[in-house]
Amino acid sequence: MFPRPIQQASPGFRTGYQLFLPIALLIWLLPLLAIFMTSVRPGGDITAGNVFGWPSQWQILDNYAAVFQQSKAMTYLWNSVKITIPTVIIAVSLSCLTGYALSAYRFRWAVPLFFLFVAGNFVPFQILMVPVRDFSVRTGLYDTITGLVLFHAAFQTGFCTLFMRNFMKALPFELIESARIEGVSEIKIFWHIVLPLVRPAIAALAVLIFTFIWNDYFWAVVLINGDDLLPVTAGVRSLNGQFVNQWHLVSAASLLAALPPVLMFFAMQKHFIAGLTLGASKG
Amino acid sequence: MSSTETVPSYSWWKRNRMALSPWLFLVPGLLFFSVYVIAPIFQSILYSFYEWDGLGEKIWIGTRNYEELLDDDRFYTSLKNNVIWLVLYMLAVPIGLGIALFLNQTVTGIRLYKSLFFFPFVISQVVVGLIFGWFYNPSFGIVGKVWEFFGATPPSILGDETLVTYGIIAAGLWPQIAYCMILYLTGLNNVSPDQIEAGRLDNARGWKMLWYIIIPQLKPATFIAVVVTVIGALRSFDLVAIMTQGGPYGSSNVLAYYMFETALSEYGYRMGYGSAIATVLFLIMLVYISYFLWRMYQDEQQ
Numbered sequence: 001m002f003p004r005p006i007q008q009a010s011p012g013f014r015t016g017y018q019l020f021l022p023i024a025l026l027i028w029l030l031p032l033l034a035i036f037m038t039s040v041r042p043g044g045d046i047t048a049g050n051v052f053g054w055p056s057q058w059q060i061l062d063n064y065a066a067v068f069q070q071s072k073a074m075t076y077l078w079n080s081v082k083i084t085i086p087t088v089i090i091a092v093s094l095s096c097l098t099g100y101a102l103s104a105y106r107f108r109w110a111v112p113l114f115f116l117f118v119a120g121n122f123v124p125f126q127i128l129m130v131p132v133r134d135f136s137v138r139t140g141l142y143d144t145i146t147g148l149v150l151f152h153a154a155f156q157t158g159f160c161t162l163f164m165r166n167f168m169k170a171l172p173f174e175l176i177e178s179a180r181i182e183g184v185s186e187i188k189i190f191w192h193i194v195l196p197l198v199r200p201a202i203a204a205l206a207v208l209i210f211t212f213i214w215n216d217y218f219w220a221v222v223l224i225n226g227d228d229l230l231p232v233t234a235g236v237r238s239l240n241g242q243f244v245n246q247w248h249l250v251s252a253a254s255l256l257a258a259l260p261p262v263l264m265f266f267a268m269q270k271h272f273i274a275g276l277t278l279g280a281s282k283g
Numbered sequence: 284m285s286s287t288e289t290v291p292s293y294s295w296w297k298r299n300r301m302a303l304s305p306w307l308f309l310v311p312g313l314l315f316f317s318v319y320v321i322a323p324i325f326q327s328i329l330y331s332f333y334e335w336d337g338l339g340e341k342i343w344i345g346t347r348n349y350e351e352l353l354d355d356d357r358f359y360t361s362l363k364n365n366v367i368w369l370v371l372y373m374l375a376v377p378i379g380l381g382i383a384l385f386l387n388q389t390v391t392g393i394r395l396y397k398s399l400f401f402f403p404f405v406i407s408q409v410v411v412g413l414i415f416g417w418f419y420n421p422s423f424g425i426v427g428k429v430w431e432f433f434g435a436t437p438p439s440i441l442g443d444e445t446l447v448t449y450g451i452i453a454a455g456l457w458p459q460i461a462y463c464m465i466l467y468l469t470g471l472n473n474v475s476p477d478q479i480e481a482g483r484l485d486n487a488r489g490w491k492m493l494w495y496i497i498i499p500q501l502k503p504a505t506f507i508a509v510v511v512t513v514i515g516a517l518r519s520f521d522l523v524a525i526m527t528q529g530g531p532y533g534s535s536n537v538l539a540y541y542m543f544e545t546a547l548s549e550y551g552y553r554m555g556y557g558s559a560i561a562t563v564l565f566l567i568m569l570v571y572i573s574y575f576l577w578r579m580y581q582d583e584q585q
Contacts, residue, residue, distance in 0.1 A: 002489070002492040002496070003384060003385075003387070003388070005388065005389070006388040006389070014390075017388070021390075021393075021396055025399055025400065028400060029403075030425075031411075032406075032414070034414075051423045094311055094312040097308045097311060098308065098309055098313065101305040101308035101309040102305070102309075104305075105304065105305040107305055109305075110305070115579070115580075116316075117316065118575070118579065119576060120316060120320040120324075122571070122572045122575065123320070123324060123568060124518060124561065124568050125518065126542040126543065126561040127327045127562065128319070129543070129546065129547070129561065130323075130326075130330055130546055130557060130558050130561070131322070131323035131326035131327055131330070133337075134337070135318075135323075150315075150319070153315065154319035154320060155320055157312050157315055157316050190308070215407035217407070217408065217524070217525075218520050218524075221524075222543075222547065233407050233409040233410075234409075236409055236410065236413065237525060240413060247417060250413065251417075254410045254414065255410075257409070257410055258405075258407060258410045261406070262402065265401075273465055273469060276465060
């Protein structure tokens with residue numbers, strides 16, 4: 001069924017559509033709504049069976065403050081920032097370089113190396129787990145934020161290279177050619193001609209990698225041992241054990257963990273979506 | 284004569300500039316990627332032929348880890364669950380297309396609706412797992428309430444060996460559908476209105492219009508949607524870890540989680556055996572990776 005544009009439909013149908021939209025959205029986001037409602041109600045409501053009804057009391061501030069007071073939520077959030085931001089910077093910078101190398105030069109290894117990055121980006125994490133952990137232990141990077149950042153940055157370089165290279169390939173190659181004929185050095189071409197043109201790609205990658213890394217759970221569990229360095233995803237998991245049956249607090253903590261990527265998405269929506277299509281379409 | 288001395292070195296760089304420059308740009312990224320991604324793949328495959336607790340000596344045992352896998356019921360359960368994941372996760376593609384078609388209209392506020400529908404994908408799977416785990420709770424979750432509304436005893440979805448995997452997959456579908464939806468929404472932007480008009484003149488409408496005119500034009504979106512869904516299905520770790528830890532009795536295990544459990548948990552540090560499981564998972568993924576690369580190669584040729 002391919003729907004006709006709604007403008008061609010009967011007025012009744014059009015009103016129906018506009019009425020149905022918010023209902024559909026409500027059903028679709030019901031899980032989120034429920035967890036938000038839970039995060040603002042007193043704990044007593046849940047034990048009394050009032051799980052989906054109106055809160056008997058609005059405890060927004062109390063509940064969220066309790067999460068910060070009774071747990072290391074602040075530390076977890078800060079750790080996530082310390083892990084995510086450097087990863088984004090390193091991965092995006094490295095891929096600007098690799099993307100340029102693989103798109104602006106015609107050499108025999110360009111396609112095989114590009115495919116190596118693409119293939120590596122798709123492998124299951126588990127095939128890397130034991131050696132990466134072992135490597136981190138031997139180099140003293142295990143249980144450090146630096147170790148986690150270095151791994152994340154290296155792994156994300158695969159995806160970023162895929163994206164950057166495709167983006168740069170679509171740039172007008174004549175620009176680079178004519179600069180070369182003029183005798184401009186390669187590094188200057190990269191810095192003054194190519195980089196300004198790939199700003200949208202950098203923005204897209206930055207928001208996307210931010211979300212991926214912020215939401216990572218697996219590598220935090222594998223490469224971090226103590227409680228003090230956990231990012232917020234793993235932190236919320238351990239809060240879940242600490243706040244047994246205190247669902248209003250678990251909900252508040254979960255929403256806090258989910259908030260930064262959501263804000264990021266809203267602020268940079270267009271770039272985010274461009275990134276998700278793997279750079280295949282620039283719509 | 285200093286000028287004749289500097290000229291050769293200058294021209295050497297000039298002569299080889301085009302050959303050397305790409306490598307200079309590649310070195311940092313390639314080095315990083317090799318150390319943390321490429322080399323570990325081969326190391327893991329190698330470790331799978333050893334008995335190793337992660338600390339002591341590695342003992343070469345040939346293919347014995349793989350022989351053990353053949354007799355391991357938990358391995359078969361995980362493998363079977365991975366197949367279920369792969370099949371059911373694919374539902375995200377048509378459902379995502381359905382929602383995209385539903386939202387592909389121009390009315391006031393539709394942009395906001397589109398972004399809000401996309402929400403679940405932005406949220407961490409840990410949070411999704413917690414939400415759904417709570418949803419499924421028979422005594423105060425929404426599922427329990429619905430069952431009670433119909434006067435039935437609510438099932439404990441995550442405690443039931445036959446239901447648990449489906450419960451986790453349903454949770455995973457939520458963000459995955461959102462992802463496929465956004466891919467299709469982008470794709471629908473690029474569908475040519477001329478062709479739709481031409482189709483209308485040829486009396487193509489409804490399903491025929493969708494099947495013969497729209498879907499062929501959405502091929503790039505479908506391709507990416509299938510690829511990311513397969514990868515998502517095979518990477519299913521977070522939800523299992525959060526919602527059930529593979530339980531009850533290993534019935535919701537998947538290869539990704541089973542590997543982690545064998546290599547790094549209270550069940551012992553069997554790095555060699557874990558690597559063997561990881562190798563199997565890698566080989567399954569390799570089928571899809573090869574297909575993806577092959578398709579990309581074809582595009583490159585054009």
